[in-house]
Amino acid sequence: MQDFFNSELASEENNMSLKDKLIADKMPQHIAIIMDGNGRWAKGKGKFRIFGHQNGVSTVKTITEACAEIGVKYLTLYAFSTENWSRPAIEVRALMELLVDTMRKELPTLMKNGIRLSFIGNQSDLPEKCQKQIQVTMEETKDNSRMNLVLALSYSAKWDLVQAVKNISLDTLAGKIDAADINDKLIDKYLSTHWMPHPELLIRTSGEKRISNFLLWEIAYSELYFTEKLWPDFTKEDLYDAIYDFQNRERRFGKTSEQLSS
Numbered sequence: 311m312q313d314f315f316n317s318e319l320a321s322e323e324n325n326m327s328l329k330d331k332l333i334a335d336k337m338p339q340h341i342a343i344i345m346d347g348n349g350r351w352a353k354g355k356g357k358f359r360i361f362g363h364q365n366g367v368s369t370v371k372t373i374t375e376a377c378a379e380i381g382v383k384y385l386t387l388y389a390f391s392t393e394n395w396s397r398p399a400i401e402v403r404a405l406m407e408l409l410v411d412t413m414r415k416e417l418p419t420l421m422k423n424g425i426r427l428s429f430i431g432n433q434s435d436l437p438e439k440c441q442k443q444i445q446v447t448m449e450e451t452k453d454n455s456r457m458n459l460v461l462a463l464s465y466s467a468k469w470d471l472v473q474a475v476k477n478i479s480l481d482t483l484a485g486k487i488d489a490a491d492i493n494d495k496l497i498d499k500y501l502s503t504h505w506m507p508h509p510e511l512l513i514r515t516s517g518e519k520r521i522s523n524f525l526l527w528e529i530a531y532s533e534l535y536f537t538e539k540l541w542p543d544f545t546k547e548d549l550y551d552a553i554y555d556f557q558n559r560e561r562r563f564g565k566t567s568e569q570l571s572s
């Protein structure tokens with residue numbers, strides 16, 4: 311009888327979603343994701359790469375919903391890097407159209423769920439239609455406060471650092487800041503991410519283990535999580551897995567374990 315109960319309990323525990331094991335007050339405030347593997351996913355199914363991106367959009371919806379449900383406040387997705395401009399023109403055009411279409415179609419869902427959509431990156435590089443849709447979506451969702459969904463578009467960390475350095479130099483020359491006051495807090499203020507906390511957790515899908523010019527400054531102390539799953543296959547449970555792993559790490563910020571426990 312005892313064995314029966316023990317095995318029932320064990321199987322109940324096994325059947326528990328990882329979501330139930332997450333600790334609410336250790337939830338990362340900000341998760342950043344490098345959504346990788348759409349092309350390989352499509353190729354594996356004998357389809358064109360854009361089919362992978364289209365299915366990637368479904369994962370964006372699933373993961374945004376999951377983050378909102380568990381109380382993550384900022385979700386930043388690497389949707390198109392500065393370097394992605396050198397992809398075949400047909401793929402770039404299809405991706406831009408997919409972005410505009412998705413923003414337009416998903417606006418009611420963003421409103422219903424209290425999600426504010428924001429962007430980081432060099433918007434002036436984007437096609438006019440895309441820039442306009444970004445303006446409309448940002449304006450419509452600006453008062454939503456449940457969660458921030460941030461799309462990095464025509465973004466690279468080096469681009470952001472260069473524009474920050476240029477603006478710091480200009481403000482120094484104009485006498486608005488003193489060179490002696492330049493420190494990491496000031497640099498933070500000049501980055502396009504100045505209004506959000508740095509991500510505590512960075513996830514990359516598809517088995518690649520690199521950062522690819524994403525949020526280099528902001529992830530100085532982020533926990534990195536790499537998974538073999540291709541982005542279109544990434545599920546809510548995979549997200550909980552990543553957060554569970556994050557919650558069980560010791561974040562020392564340069565201190566010793568002993569200092570943390572005392």
Ligand code: FPP
Pocket residue numbers: 345346347348349350351363366367370387388389390391394408409412413461516
């Ligand atoms: C990386 O996979 C993915 C991208 C460069 C684009 C990601 C874009 C989407 C999922 C659409 C986003 C839409 C919204 C609205 C956020 P890859 O093409 O590099 O895949 P591969 O490494 O297998 O070739």
